[in-house]
Amino acid sequence: MPESPYHMIKINDRDAAKNILIRLSSKVEDEDNIKAKLLDIENTVQNDMENKTSMRELLTNSLYRRALFILTGMKILHIMNGGQAIESYMQTIIASSEKVSSIIFGAIQFPVAFLASYLLDNLGRKPLLYISTIGCAISLIAEGVYFYIQDYQRGNVAYISWIPTAGIVLFLIMSPLGVSSLPYVLMGELFPMNVKESGVTLMTFFGVIMAFVVSKFYQPVSDAWGLYTVFWIFGGVCLVGCLFTWAFLPETKGKSFGEIQNELNADGKCVRIGVISLCNKS
Template sequence: MQNKTTLWEFMTNSDYRMAIFIMLGIKTLQQLSGEAAIDAYMQPIIASTGSTISEETSSIIFGIVQLPGALLAGYLVDKMGRKPLLIASATGCAIALFAEGTYFYFQDVLETDVSSISWLPTTGIAVFVFMINVGIVTLPYVLLGELFATNIKGIGVSTFTLYGASLAFLVSKFFKPLANAWGEYTVFWIFGCICVLGIIFVLTVLPETKGKSFSEIQAILKRKTTKKDDVETKDTGKPQRSPPPYTA
């Protein structure tokens, strides 16, 4: 805490580059998966499906399933690890979103009789709400605490909270216009594709921080940053930098 820092240093210091890149990806997944829009338009979505379950009852169901999802995340985060839990959460959300979009496609485009699967819209959103609370909604705050040092943590949390809130506003703002223009099935499929891209991002970029000390996490991030810089240097034809010596 004696090493006070500024927002400018946070944005420009290469020591924070990989952590910022990781958090940008995780917060983008968190908000572009559609959680804010589905939460805001939950009752109109259910009403437009002709579900046998009323939109009021559906809202109660969605509110109830959030709690066990969040409790399960707290129980599993140190047992499964951050990466497996995020991947499981994103996978469950993707399946639910693609199923929801498929229902709207059959109902609105193919005009097929969907009375036999009228349970699907409520079930799909309930699964989405549960699975998103298992990892995508909760784990970014864990990672914020693990990837940034104490002296920069306040600026990091504020920056990414603002970034996430901005994305949530945009998703909520443009959900209805896009649904009216392209169909609700398209928007749900876009959210599902974001979850799939998030799985790839987590697999390839996010380091596993379970059971690691802050210094160990920082060493992993520095190795990733150094490797990226060396690849960029090789591409430009300039002399490669040697990685800095590791000190305990």
């Protein structure tokens, strides 16, 4: 795997950056296009590195508020997308189906991983997240309805016995398409070069804390209010995540790193939530 050309420019190795860019670019691109891309990378890195490169800079400089806000929302969606509930119940499904379900689940996850990487740059980030969040919400809400009828109403679920397996299959298709994969891509795209290391570290730490909280309260909530409540909570988070994507996330498909940063810092992209200003000021 080649090093990032942005990193090579950051450490003042222009020749290596050019060679890597040629390797990563399409064979039909001419010398002028490569030079233009290299110049754009140089300008982007130079502008980013004019600012400080510390965690304090990331947390206090208004330039990074919008990126932090967006990525925090994406990380919450990533952790609370229902994977914890699905994984916990999947063992029961597999145990009751004599390994047939486990074969189905495994066969689905393998090609979906490749499909997600293909659609990422062909369909775009926002459309993928719309599809992924809505698909996950449908599967989780359906699972919740099944357990509500079975556990709370004590009704006959024989006529809808297909819902648990179908819901998990839908979730395993939809989650990798966006909810469980795109937050990692966006971390690399939205944080500027000077605070990327601090930003990724902070988001990873935040994700670990969120995962601990979800794991800690999953079983108590399930015991107190039923498994269907857990599924509905996660389904609701996915629906909110879809609205969050529509309202705040910029489309980064086909854009250079410099173009993404310019869009994040544009005056017309200010966001105010209560007393919190997410307006980036250059």
